[in-house]
Amino acid sequence: xxxxxxxxxxxxxxxxxxxxxxxxxxxxxxxxxxxxxxxxxxxxxxxxxxxxxxxxxxxxxxxxxxxxxxxxxxxxxxxxxxxxxxxxxxxxxxxxxxxxxxxxxxxxxxxxxxxxxxxxxxxxxxxxxxxxxxxxxxxxxxxxxxxxxxxxxxxxxxxxxxxxxxxxxxxxxxxxxxxxxxxxxxxxxxxxxxxxxxxxxxxxxxxxxxxxxxxxxxxxxxxxxxxxxxxxxxxxxxxxxxxxxxxxxxxxxxxxxxxxxxxxxxxxxxxxxxxxxxx
Amino acid sequence: xxxxxxxxxxxxxxxxxxxxxxxxxxxxxxxxxxxxxxxxxxxxxxxxxxxxxxxxxxxxxxxxxxxxxxxxxxxxxxxxxxxxxxxxxxxxxxxxxxxxxxxxxxxxxxxxxxxxxxxxxxxxxxxxxxxxxxxxxxxxxxxxxxxxxxxxxxxxxxxxxxxxxxxxxxxxxxxxxxxxxxxxxxxxxxxxxxxxxxxxxxxxxxxxxxxxxxxxxxxxxxxxxxxxxxxxxxxxxxxxxxxxxxxxxxxxxxxxxxxxxxxxxxxxxxxxxxxxxxxxxxxxxxxxxxxxxxxxxxxxxxxxxxxxxxxxxxxxxxxxxxxxxxxxxxxxxxxxxxxxxxxxxxxxxxxxxxxxxxxxxxxxxxxxxxxxxxxxxxxxxxxxxxxxxxxxxxxxxxxxxxxxxxxxxxxxxxxxxxxxxxxxxxxxxxxxxxxxxxxxxxxxx
Numbered sequence: 001x002x003x004x005x006x007x008x009x010x011x012x013x014x015x016x017x018x019x020x021x022x023x024x025x026x027x028x029x030x031x032x033x034x035x036x037x038x039x040x041x042x043x044x045x046x047x048x049x050x051x052x053x054x055x056x057x058x059x060x061x062x063x064x065x066x067x068x069x070x071x072x073x074x075x076x077x078x079x080x081x082x083x084x085x086x087x088x089x090x091x092x093x094x095x096x097x098x099x100x101x102x103x104x105x106x107x108x109x110x111x112x113x114x115x116x117x118x119x120x121x122x123x124x125x126x127x128x129x130x131x132x133x134x135x136x137x138x139x140x141x142x143x144x145x146x147x148x149x150x151x152x153x154x155x156x157x158x159x160x161x162x163x164x165x166x167x168x169x170x171x172x173x174x175x176x177x178x179x180x181x182x183x184x185x186x187x188x189x190x191x192x193x194x195x196x197x198x199x200x201x202x203x204x205x206x207x208x209x210x211x212x213x214x215x216x217x218x219x220x221x222x223x224x225x226x227x228x229x230x231x232x233x234x235x236x237x238x239x240x241x242x243x244x245x246x247x248x249x250x251x252x253x254x255x256x257x258x259x260x261x262x263x264x265x266x267x268x269x270x271x272x273x274x275x276x277x278x279x
Numbered sequence: 280x281x282x283x284x285x286x287x288x289x290x291x292x293x294x295x296x297x298x299x300x301x302x303x304x305x306x307x308x309x310x311x312x313x314x315x316x317x318x319x320x321x322x323x324x325x326x327x328x329x330x331x332x333x334x335x336x337x338x339x340x341x342x343x344x345x346x347x348x349x350x351x352x353x354x355x356x357x358x359x360x361x362x363x364x365x366x367x368x369x370x371x372x373x374x375x376x377x378x379x380x381x382x383x384x385x386x387x388x389x390x391x392x393x394x395x396x397x398x399x400x401x402x403x404x405x406x407x408x409x410x411x412x413x414x415x416x417x418x419x420x421x422x423x424x425x426x427x428x429x430x431x432x433x434x435x436x437x438x439x440x441x442x443x444x445x446x447x448x449x450x451x452x453x454x455x456x457x458x459x460x461x462x463x464x465x466x467x468x469x470x471x472x473x474x475x476x477x478x479x480x481x482x483x484x485x486x487x488x489x490x491x492x493x494x495x496x497x498x499x500x501x502x503x504x505x506x507x508x509x510x511x512x513x514x515x516x517x518x519x520x521x522x523x524x525x526x527x528x529x530x531x532x533x534x535x536x537x538x539x540x541x542x543x544x545x546x547x548x549x550x551x552x553x554x555x556x557x558x559x560x561x562x563x564x565x566x567x568x569x570x571x572x573x574x575x576x577x578x579x580x581x582x583x584x585x586x587x588x589x590x591x592x593x594x595x596x597x598x599x600x601x602x603x604x605x606x607x608x609x610x611x612x613x614x615x616x617x618x619x620x621x622x623x624x625x626x627x628x629x630x631x632x633x634x635x636x637x638x639x640x641x642x643x644x645x646x647x648x649x650x651x652x653x654x655x656x657x658x659x660x661x662x663x664x665x666x667x668x669x670x671x672x673x674x675x676x677x678x679x680x681x682x683x684x685x686x687x688x689x690x691x692x693x694x695x696x697x698x699x700x701x702x703x704x705x706x707x708x709x710x711x712x713x714x715x716x717x718x719x720x721x722x723x724x
Binding site for chain 1: 388550551
């Protein structure tokens with residue numbers, strides 16, 4: 001029964017992975033028919049490379065930072081939009097809408113807003129008599145913008161999952177708590193939060209993987225600059241392969257990123273599953 | 280079929296399957312590297328060795344894929360030429376132009392990796408260094424004798440094979456805003472001393488002396504390439520021979536980083552020099568806010584689109600001493616190569632020969648007002664005609680990276696320079712990276 005799926009998995013996942021491992025032991029430039037095997041040189045270099053270290057730290061900021069922001073923000077949206085009020089459907093749609101825009105488009109939209117000479121934000125500042133600011137010129141601020149924009153874009157996804165989770169919690173628990181005179185915060189802490197654990201696990205896993213693989217937004221907004229200071233590991237892999245013509249080293253980084261994401265996801269899932277509550 | 284097998288056994292089966300596929304699909308690069316033999320297939324070698332032959336019409340209809348990175352007017356001209364070729368050939372040969380745009384580099388890299396290239400492709404400045412391994416020699420074509428001297432060497436590999444048809448020559452230096460210089464009474468500089476004095480006067484007038492699109496590593500590489508060519512090659516203490524011998528002392532590259540640091544510290548660069556893209560720089564030129572850019576003549580055409588009344592021109596690249604003349608850069612721009620393993624070499628040659636016709640070469644060269652690459656076909660250079668006439672005897676050099684550095688260094692120049700401008704790399708780190716990458720890419724060939 002599962003032979004077709006296994007064959008497809010083998011061809012489209014396992015074979016490329018194996019090829020990646022093989023390339024990571026070469027000095028291949030990415031296009032020539034000539035290359036040599038260099039043993040573990042690329043792996044040794046990986047741990048001493050300052051640019052990779054910067055990209056790794058950025059990746060943690062994009063991955064873990066956006067996971068925290070989107071989960072907290074998404075849960076707050078879900079709690080608010082789970083209540084009945086006029087315009088609820090419109091608000092839900094408005095929050096979710098950016099999810100449907102490609103990260104690349106979102107990056108360009110924000111680039112045009114943050115541009116120095118023709119950016120919308122600087123135009124407003126000029127109108128207010130304030131000096132123009134080159135928002136993306138400072139690498140720390142640029143990393144902050146990337147984190148904020150990716151969180152803003154995908155918070156709607158977290159909200160939808162939390163909304164589904166909230167609506168699956170039986171009302172009987174809340175009614176019983178109401179009768180017992182339980183306060184709002186206690187209801188949230190002892191009923192909502194534990195019973196939302198499947199939604200939390202789903203959201204944390206999805207956001208963590210998405211954030212750690214962040215690519216398109218970085219490419220459109222900063223292209224990894226200034227210098228190489230805002231690269232994520234994913235954009236660095238692209239840079240090393242297609243720009244730096246160092247496919248062997250790029251593959252090494254790809255393998256390292258794969259192992260890192262897999263290890264982190266397994267670890268986080270184990271921790272969260274231990275705390276899962278069923279109803 | 281696999282019912283009853285343990286997961287571990289299944290995993291072993293997958294590994295075996297993957298290894299078989301990997302073994303079948305892998306290229307023979309490792310074998311070649313190990314044996315030291317060239318990677319050119321016997322069939323390609325035989326094709327390359329074939330004597331000159333006419334291009335007979337194929338007996339069956341043939342479709343050729345022509346991948347190009349051309350854009351704007353050049354792309355339109357290429358499409359028009361392909362359409363007229365298709366019409367002239369009836370159903371026999373059809374050329375389909377694949378407009379890859381910004382994906383050109385990525386897609387061509389992937390296709391070279393798979394040794395599965397389009398029948399015809401633009402070589403975009405890299406006919407020899409990047410694509411040379413995959414191209415059919417074209418020495419026997421009738422237009423080969425017409426190639427202008429300044430471009431012939433650029434498309435000829437070390438074995439003496441002409442590997443692409445160049446249609447135009449990208450002659451450029453720097454671009455400047457003539458209206459702004461005239462308004463401020465500044466003469467076009469010929470030495471860096473004059474250039475820096477001009478920058479100071481422009482800055483004092485509240486304008487931006489130099490525009491850089493720092494978001495685009497290619498633009499920063501353009502600046503550094505020009506400065507390096509002037510300070511390290513076209514100077515009294517030229518390092519030309521050291522570069523050619525691979526023995527250049529990279530500590531001397533500090534002259535280039537010092538120059539850029541000076542431009543930056545004196546406030547001669549646009550305020551958004553780290554984040555501006557090219558359209559942002561064009562827009563400032565169109566508003567007469569910027570005086571100089573280390574860019575090709577394409578900038579003049581782009582600024583004209585924004586402000587038809589703009590008065591922009593081309594200047595020679597200044598030099599550091601009076602014993603050397605300011606110079607221009609001459610390089611490949613719009614060229615076409617044929618994949619050495621194409622199934623339709625005769626049809627591909629027929630199309631390239633058609634492209635080499637005087638009217639076609641002229642049409643492509645005129646889209647960016649640059650000279651044609653073939654004698655006997657001269658382009659109308661429009662507003663730049665006077666500048667080209669003025670500089671017809673100027674000293675001309677190939678691009679710094681294309682002539683003196685291994686393939687791949689262009690991007691290294693760009694990113695190290697971006698790092699230097701943004702203070703994320705100091706001069707020592709830039710020099711070390713340049714030196715290391717020079718060694719790596721030279722080794723990779």
